[in-house]
Amino acid sequence: MNWTVFRRMASAVVIAGVLSGVALTGVQQLQVSKIILQAEVYEQAAEQHEHSHEHAAAPESATAATTAPSAEMPAASTSAAVAEHEHEHGGDEWEPANGVERTGYTVLANVSMAVGFALMLVAAIAVSGRQVGWRSGLLWGVAGYLVFFVAPSLGLPPEVPGTMAAPLHARQLWWVMTAGLTAGGLGLIVYARAWWWKLAGAVLLVVPHLIGAPQPEMHGGAAPAELAQAFIHATAIANAFFWLVLGGLTGFFYKKFA
Template identity: 40%
Template sequence: MADFRKLVAVSLLTGLLGGLLLSVLQHYQTLPLILAAEQFETPSAEHVHDWQPMDGWQRNGFTLLFNGLTGFGFALLIGAAMYWRDQHGYLHGLGWGLAGYLVFFVAPSLGLPPELPGTDSAELHSRQAWWLFTAAATAMGLFGLVLTKQRGLQIGGACLLALPHLVGAPHPEVAHALAPEELQHHFVVLTSINNAFFWLALGALSGRLLSKVKF
């Protein structure tokens, strides 16, 4: 139980710092693109009653809260993995951060890239199901391919990495976006960079802080 409390404390600090970093990056890089894309939207009756945080402290506050909680959850996964493998130090942490980036961002984004407001998407539940399936398959695939030495598990891992993309992500029959294609492309690139910094920071901080804690 003492080890668990230490792990939670390290993950909480790591997640809050990682969430703060991501929030700052989003504020200066991707938020301007989102605000620009929102200018292409026209209000419709079905969205009049939808609540949204106001620009300024509300939007920034909710972004920071969400990123901090997300960072805590992901940092807890990284910390648990390093504890399970009896690893510590920022180099091992960077490796686990890279793995998290591949599992939770890169692989799902190959089928469902980040979207700006005003972009038509497939039904929400189907996208969520494919995202979860892709993350799970990628995690198991990397485990079989990288963390085992058995040829059969390595082959199975490679198959799992490819499986979600062979199945294909759900998309609307007719794709349509209000924002210009150049703006959308810029958003995808910056979101990918921001998430890379976020995940590598989570990994490095987890590894560094875990090396300072005695389990």
């Protein structure tokens, strides 16, 4: 592959990714973001309720300490404990402010993600050797939607803020495994000629779900179940729109430039 062809393919990736990321942000602002903001209200209320119980218990502990002094608990240790307690409640992570700032960071994140997925689509199209346009690009978009959203969501559905979840590392490993096996399985089913390879592809689709996604010790969250369910539906629609737009634009610009 010469430099000119690579540059044209890169142009298709960047343009399709930027346009798709901006389009996704627009859809999210219409429905998904509103649900997230509502869930954050419940999450903050739950945190304040928990902190109020902790602060209510603190004076009782302080009273017990002063009424029963001990030489084993010097004043320096008491100050250190208080400082540690204040650090635990005052060390909140930075978050962008709601409004323009938050929307701006969302656009940057969505565009970066879309460019990465567009690069994967272009690489897959190039490896397949098939001719592609915007119509066939839509099919590639459907494949991407199945691989990167539908299959992982069967075990790890989208979660609103405040939802109890398994450890992040375990969820990331299962997500990567599921996406990889789903992509391989679909590839074998579509492109393999021998029936046993197609059967192997079908097995790959099922393996991650037989293993099972990591689950939290307790299920539930701060937000009502109805809000969590609405978030799943809204996210599924937004991602379907995103992948169709990304697939169509990638196919269109791939044919135009490459």
